[in-house]
Amino acid sequence: MSKDFIQSAGLKLVILAVLFVALPLLLVSLDKGYIYQVVMLALIFSLLAVSLQLVTGIAGLLHLGHAAFYGVGAYIAALAGADYGIGFTLGLPLAGLGAAAIAFVVALPTMRLVSIYFAVATLGIGQMIFLVLQNWVEVTKGPNGVSLFSGIDLFGYTVDSELGIYFVVATIVCISIWVIHRLSHSYYGNALRSLREDDQCADAMGINTVRLKIESFMISSFFAGIAGALWAYTTGYISPVDFDFAESILILAMVVVGGLGSIPGAIIGALLLILLPEALRGVGDMRNIIVGFVLFFSILFLPKGLFGEVPALNFIRRQMGAAWQDNPDKQKVGWK
Amino acid sequence: MSAMLEVADVSRRFGGLMAVDGVTTSVGEGELVGLIGPNGAGKTTLFNLISGFTPVSSGEIRYRGEKISGLKPSVIASRGISRTFQNLRVFPNMTVFDNVSVGAVGAIGQSPWQAIRSGSKRAKEISERSWEALEKVQLTRYANELAANLAYGKRKYLEIGRALAMKPDLLVLDEPAAGLNDSETAELAAFIKELHAGGLTVMLVEHDMGLVMSICERIVVLASGRKIADAEPAVVRQTREVLEAYLGVDE
Amino acid sequence: MIDPYYLQQLTIGISLGMVYALMAIGFTLIFGVLNVVNFAHGEVYTIGAFAGIMAIAAFGPPFLVIVFIVLAVGALAGFGLERLAFRPFRRFSDEASLKSRAMREATLMSSLAMSIIAREAMELLFGSEFQTIDISYLINKPIELGPVTIVNGDIIIFVVSVLMLGGLQWLLKYSSIGLSIRAVSNNPLGAKYVGINTDRTIVLTFVIGSMMGALAGILVGLYYGAVFPSMGFIPGVKAFVAMVMGGLSSIPGAVIAALVLGVAESMSTTFVSSVWADMVAYLFLIVTLVFFPQGLFGARRERV
Numbered sequence: 001m002s003k004d005f006i007q008s009a010g011l012k013l014v015i016l017a018v019l020f021v022a023l024p025l026l027l028v029s030l031d032k033g034y035i036y037q038v039v040m041l042a043l044i045f046s047l048l049a050v051s052l053q054l055v056t057g058i059a060g061l062l063h064l065g066h067a068a069f070y071g072v073g074a075y076i077a078a079l080a081g082a083d084y085g086i087g088f089t090l091g092l093p094l095a096g097l098g099a100a101a102i103a104f105v106v107a108l109p110t111m112r113l114v115s116i117y118f119a120v121a122t123l124g125i126g127q128m129i130f131l132v133l134q135n136w137v138e139v140t141k142g143p144n145g146v147s148l149f150s151g152i153d154l155f156g157y158t159v160d161s162e163l164g165i166y167f168v169v170a171t172i173v174c175i176s177i178w179v180i181h182r183l184s185h186s187y188y189g190n191a192l193r194s195l196r197e198d199d200q201c202a203d204a205m206g207i208n209t210v211r212l213k214i215e216s217f218m219i220s221s222f223f224a225g226i227a228g229a230l231w232a233y234t235t236g237y238i239s240p241v242d243f244d245f246a247e248s249i250l251i252l253a254m255v256v257v258g259g260l261g262s263i264p265g266a267i268i269g270a271l272l273l274i275l276l277p278e279a280l281r282g283v284g285d286m287r288n289i290i291v292g293f294v295l296f297f298s299i300l301f302l303p304k305g306l307f308g309e310v311p312a313l314n315f316i317r318r319q320m321g322a323a324w325q326d327n328p329d330k331q332k333v334g335w336k
Numbered sequence: 337m338s339a340m341l342e343v344a345d346v347s348r349r350f351g352g353l354m355a356v357d358g359v360t361t362s363v364g365e366g367e368l369v370g371l372i373g374p375n376g377a378g379k380t381t382l383f384n385l386i387s388g389f390t391p392v393s394s395g396e397i398r399y400r401g402e403k404i405s406g407l408k409p410s411v412i413a414s415r416g417i418s419r420t421f422q423n424l425r426v427f428p429n430m431t432v433f434d435n436v437s438v439g440a441v442g443a444i445g446q447s448p449w450q451a452i453r454s455g456s457k458r459a460k461e462i463s464e465r466s467w468e469a470l471e472k473v474q475l476t477r478y479a480n481e482l483a484a485n486l487a488y489g490k491r492k493y494l495e496i497g498r499a500l501a502m503k504p505d506l507l508v509l510d511e512p513a514a515g516l517n518d519s520e521t522a523e524l525a526a527f528i529k530e531l532h533a534g535g536l537t538v539m540l541v542e543h544d545m546g547l548v549m550s551i552c553e554r555i556v557v558l559a560s561g562r563k564i565a566d567a568e569p570a571v572v573r574q575t576r577e578v579l580e581a582y583l584g585v586d587e
Numbered sequence: 588m589i590d591p592y593y594l595q596q597l598t599i600g601i602s603l604g605m606v607y608a609l610m611a612i613g614f615t616l617i618f619g620v621l622n623v624v625n626f627a628h629g630e631v632y633t634i635g636a637f638a639g640i641m642a643i644a645a646f647g648p649p650f651l652v653i654v655f656i657v658l659a660v661g662a663l664a665g666f667g668l669e670r671l672a673f674r675p676f677r678r679f680s681d682e683a684s685l686k687s688r689a690m691r692e693a694t695l696m697s698s699l700a701m702s703i704i705a706r707e708a709m710e711l712l713f714g715s716e717f718q719t720i721d722i723s724y725l726i727n728k729p730i731e732l733g734p735v736t737i738v739n740g741d742i743i744i745f746v747v748s749v750l751m752l753g754g755l756q757w758l759l760k761y762s763s764i765g766l767s768i769r770a771v772s773n774n775p776l777g778a779k780y781v782g783i784n785t786d787r788t789i790v791l792t793f794v795i796g797s798m799m800g801a802l803a804g805i806l807v808g809l810y811y812g813a814v815f816p817s818m819g820f821i822p823g824v825k826a827f828v829a830m831v832m833g834g835l836s837s838i839p840g841a842v843i844a845a846l847v848l849g850v851a852e853s854m855s856t857t858f859v860s861s862v863w864a865d866m867v868a869y870l871f872l873i874v875t876l877v878f879f880p881q882g883l884f885g886a887r888r889e890r891v
Contacts, residue, residue: 204387333467
């Protein structure tokens with residue numbers, strides 16, 4: 001028991017130490033704006049991939065419009081900041097809630113669709129949101145995008161150094177991923193998995209399937225909105241093309257490459273698909289074609305992903321101390 | 337014996353076909369009732385009507401005096417009726433324990449807030465109840481195995497275990513013995529009897545008469561969607577219509 | 588008397604609709620035999636357009652020769668696509684895995700990956716901007732018909748599409764290839780048991796569907812004079828919408844739905860700015876999926 005506790009606490013500490021001590025030190029010593037951008041992008045896309053994992057990998061709803069909800073969050077935060085003087089402290093939750101509210105509206109009619117029909121419906125919804133961002137010029141400023149010059153205000157303090165923004169982004173991404181980790185690695189998560197496996201059968205088990213689908217879609221969109229707000233504040237400029245279909249596919253590819261259903265897999269997928277194209281930057285702007293190849297080969301040769309659901313759940317249960325083991329056999333099963 | 341489940345003049349039409357045609361029957365508290373009939377008699381349809389998977393065309397189904405026909409399957413399940421499926425429907429990519437926990441979480445419930453809070457009382461309750469159900473079906477040693485990797489016979493027990501984790505008052509088994517050999521069927525019969533002895537009301541559909549005749553206290557016989565007999569096994573065995581339905585004897 | 592403006596829009600709408608129909612048929616045929624969505628269909632359309640303008644640039648052949656070149660390239664693209672993105676996932680040929688959700692979603696994503704690779708490769712080769720096309724090949728020469736002015740492209744698109752649609756109907760009804768395609772759509776396993784080579788039939792379906800898609804690409808390319816690597820995405824989505832509206836496996840349904848979609852879109856520009864015209868297709872899609880899960884014309888057998 002104590003050994004497990006130390007082990008799981010140790011792993012968590014290592015992750016936190018890397019994020020909040022080692023990486024910042026490295027960033028300061030390198031002192032390059034470009035590296036900050038890449039690291040920030042990796043953090044934000046980790047959150048996007050993890051939030052998509054909840055709805056696509058765990059609840060089994062193939063979602064082809066995730067980037068649109070990311071865009072909604074980014075626009076809410078940016079427009080609130082630029083046009084209405086609403087700062088980060090209030091803009092961040094507004095971005096999440098706005099994305100979740102839109103998710104709720106579109107989820108009501110579409111949640112009864114299954115499999116590829118749901119996928120295509122989300123593609124349509126994503127495109128509709130994209131068209132609105134692109135063409136509702138009076139509000140969104142259309143293809144010109146929105147510039148946001150204000151720094152991050154945190155309850156009165158203004159954070160505008162790159163390092164400061166890094167700490168804010170890393171903290172919020174960590175908390176958000178932790179929340180999704182708790183949701184997925186719990187009996188609530190098991191109920192979501194049962195929807196993916198056989199939603200009619202889940203219904204017979206007393207699971208309110210429609211409600212659960214809507215909930216997971218809203219939670220996922222909430223965090224996509226949060227990621228959008230973080231993106232708006234880190235780059236200071238957003239435009240509709242940041243949130244188009246290709247971006248949705250990029251996030252989906254991260255989830256698939258990492259392993260459907262696996263939260264750590266989604267993070268690995270996000271890191272891979274952000275860092276690999278950056279590493280190959282010398283060859284030219286190959287990001288999308290790399291995404292295409294990685295997606296194709298992983299579906300073909302690694303259908304369960306780099307860190308598939310089964311090993312990932314075992315890892316979380318054993319190494320992260322999330323299992324229930326208060327049974328006569330002392331087996332690590334279920335969730336705490 | 338008070339009637340727990342009442343089926344009152346229930347019909348279900350599929351296009352021009354009356355799959356279930358004006359069936360009236362009931363299940364009393366603590367009974368072990370069998371539902372038999374030849375292929376296409378409407379047994380599974382009647383089951384689907386009871387569990388809410390198929391809406392009734394006419395008539396009414398009541399559970400403990402309250403109308404349940406027209407409710408969603410999940411609502412009916414949470415009232416205390418849990419079912420298994422004819423064609424094994426376990427969740428293949430989830431572990432045995434996680435499969436069973438879906439039944440428990442369906443009955444107990446866990447909101448997103450409760451899920452986020454680590455080590456909550458509710459999670460403990462679900463864990464304990466799932467373990468208990470696994471013990472009942474003797475699958476604890478496979479707890480961390482994927483359901484897909486389980487042998488066919490074991491998966492049957494897993495499905496029953498998942499239903500038991502809901503702590504139902506009425507357990508509805510759809511052809512539990514399908515695909516099992518004789519010794520497995522006998523084992524299953526003993527297990528169902530044991531569940532019944534523990535106070536559970538059980539209703540089971542069987543295509544094959546053997547299992548039903550040996551364990552059920554009362555048997556309802558369907559043929560072409562109509563009820564043709566509703567009596568003790570010994571009486572049913574003598575009923576002329578039943579013999580005709582099964583053997584195709586002419587007048 | 589009807590305002591000539593509406594007649595004008597109607598003509599444009601029918602031309603658009605015909606192009607969507609050509610693409611939608613590719614989707615519908617493939618969905619019929621495999622029950623999967625071919626996400627790379629839009630790129631076949633782009634490849635068709637590029638093949639056509641490359642032929643024009645290289646040796647300036649007559650129009651009919653271009654059509655045949657494009658058809659050949661389309662056939663090749665369809666063949667390659669099936670080999671790379673679909674066949675590897677048909678490891679098992681029992682009914683359950685042929686129609687399983689895992690197979691459908693895997694091929695949806697593999698064809699999506701193929702479409703990204705094809706589009707990006709074209710961007711790397713040709714750049715993302717409009718390609719230059721020899722003006723004499725464009726099919727936008729105005730023709731006055733009383734108060735209405737149409738272009739020769741409207742007539743060409745109409746004639747070519749009708750010929751292709753007619754040819755396809757003939758092929759499906761009277762040829763042995765058509766018979767095997769219909770058999771596999773109805774029951775892949777049954778077809779296999781009676782000795783139909785299902786793999787060959789599936790390839791042929793991709794070939795035929797892709798020929799039509801590629802032809803639609805060059806027609807639109809020459810009609811608008813706009814050929815660029817990402818041109819296939821939006822028509823692809825619209826053709827898909829037409830397939831869903833038509834009831835998934837009904838070719839006449841898909842054609843009618845495509846025409847309805849094309850006309851609705853061109854008429855909508857009367858009321859709203861043309862940048863919103865794409866919204867019409869997405870609205871049709873959502874409304875159809877939610878309120879008419881059977882499609883507008885056909886009866887669908889499965890759960891949507």
